[in-house]
Amino acid sequence: MALKPKKTPMKEQPPEERINNFDEVPRGYSDEDAALEAERCLQCKHQPCVDGCPVSVPIPQFIQAVKDGDVIKANQIIKSKNNLPAVCGRVCPQEEQCEEVCVMGIKNEPVAIGRLERYVADYNMDRGTDKASKEEIEKYRIPELEGKKAAVIGAGPAGLTAAADLAKYGFKVTIFEALHATGGVLRYGIPEFRLPKAIVDEEVEGIKNLGVDIQLNVVVGKTITIDELFADGYEAVFIGTGAGLPKFMNIPGENLNGVYSANEFLTRVNLMKAYKYPEYKTPIKVQDKVAVVGGGNVAMDAARTARRLGAEKVYIVYRRAEEQMPGRDEEIEHAKEEGIIFKLLNNPVAIHGKNGRVDKMECIQMELGEKDSSGRRRPIPIEGSNWMLDLDTVIIAIGQSPNPMLTKNTKDLETESWGGIITDENLKTSRAGVYAGGDVVTGAATVIKAMGAGKKAAENIKEYVLNKNK
Amino acid sequence: MYEILEKEVLAPTIKKVKVKAPLIARKTEPGNFIILRVDEKGERIPLTVADHDDKTGEITIIFQEVGYSTKLLGSLEKGDYIQDIVGPLGHHIKMEGYKKVVLLGGGSGTALLYPKVKGFYEMGAEVITITGARTKNLVILEEELDNYSDRLFITTDDGSYGHHGFVTDVLKDLLDQEDNIDLVIAIGPVPMMRAVADMTEDYGIKTIVSLNSIMVDGTGMCGACRVTVGGETKFTCVDGPAFDGHKVDFEELMNRLSFYQDEEALAGEMEEEVNG
16 A cells, blocks of 8 residues: 555644534544554654654654554553643644655654644543553652652643653652642643643642642742751752743833733633633733734734633734744644634734723834845845734733742742753753753744653753752 | 531621631731632632631631631531631731831621731731721621721721711821831722822822632632732732732722623622522
């Protein structure tokens, strides 16, 4: 049988229907779709896809198990490296990771590794076969670490991954989370229509199943300090607190009513379920005309969310061109299908109000100049090109930086000028026994990179504690 | 889940609850607040910790029923549970180095003022407290405030108790008659805090106000609570809630507080329906 040049398509909810609900857009593969797609994998010996994956999932092996019809085994193979496959299969930018280096992708479309991973994870969740068995866990145990305490700060992708791996080694792990729910950005940032929260709950259950204790409503740095954790007998600490501090533009009118940070807007909708107001009690206010400022995935999420909340016109205002947009191609495509209007090469200079509310946003047109330090052509304002956009809501999605709450309240923890925690190549910080990883070290990046960092930190924490107790 | 150990009705719409929250009790200092969520479908609301006891692990919250969530909280009884409480949040107020302090509390703001009154008194400062309420049966914490104040003044808008008028009337007299007031603290409705700040500015007396912005997470990740102080944007939850009253843009604060009026009214109506 000749190999199919294109990925097996995945069914999606049609745009005209999905803008009226928060249900997931891609429907996932059927058993038949998955079998067809698994056939496309060439089972290369040198496995470049595995190197492309930040947590080194044994990709050809799990796809082989799918080919063999053993989806439970496929899940065990994935879970040997990836603690959150249902999440990763959905939100990873596979096009720049595993799928980018897929041999099949040189002449054709790459194997749909993400879709297959999602299929395997969902299949096992649906059947309750996704939890690791005692024997599987036993494989990782290191007797010397049995019962030693490790603390993880933050229940986002980095923290959940570090906690799962530490628990597998035998540590008694406690995660401390500031919010009232787990998941970090998976919970408050990424919307339901991209990542159903039931999936996050299920993945977290899998991690609790490994023996991890999760303490919600604890702000480390306020409720408890890192020094107190060590005093309580924790042998090591992993900091995975992310980059949750929103950036504003510092332009006139930014504090008018109707101007949200994307973090506030998405937290209200996702974490607090404001889209179900008044059944849920947190309100959100979106009227007819919304502008989202920025070009990343957060901007796409905010724009698509605003559309679902009933906004007639939703604009993306981005200062560079489409080629420079950091958002995933798939998300940009989805946004376009849903009628989001792109105002590219434009930058806001002021927000104008009426009776204390947003009324118009003044934008200036931009042109692209020389490349800047990020390697992208620098946007330059075109003198005198200012114009007005009629609006009632503005959502600022121009990036986030690490929240200084923890670092400010922890002695001897070195940070970069932009707030990131400084670590060495082993993710060790300036304080003995304290490791950090994910967005708090790199600045806002991807879910899978955070997971990769959590995994690496767990391994180094293991070595550190083993050596310390020699 | 956080158990309610005691409940007391201080005034018809002002309730006091004691809750078991050992980690929070251990760290709280005057001026800190918590964020709580009454139940699974609830919103997160900020409330000041009125009192705390690190030995028993208890915190006291005093709140006025003003909308859906505070009414729901007010309906809970001893033995009931609050879904989530996180804290202590915000900066506590620095109390060192002041000799004579005037503290003003308006309405339920008096409950938020109380830990500061107690704090300054225990630091050895001369404490003059002024508490104002609309009418007599809304006057709260009189005995507690009296215990920790060198002088206590009570005002009611309708003259049914204490001085007939506003807290600012008493403040004006003090500013004219007393020497060496080195700090004024005002906590209450925004118009009251603004009036106090306007008044003390003429006398050049340092004035701290505690702002009641809209909050969601309370940990600095969203900016819902942003205010302009001295021309700069600050987050009330992490940079405050206490700020220099002479630098706060009160106009903007009032505007932002009114944003969800319609939604709050709707939530209120729905609750009326529920309770008949």
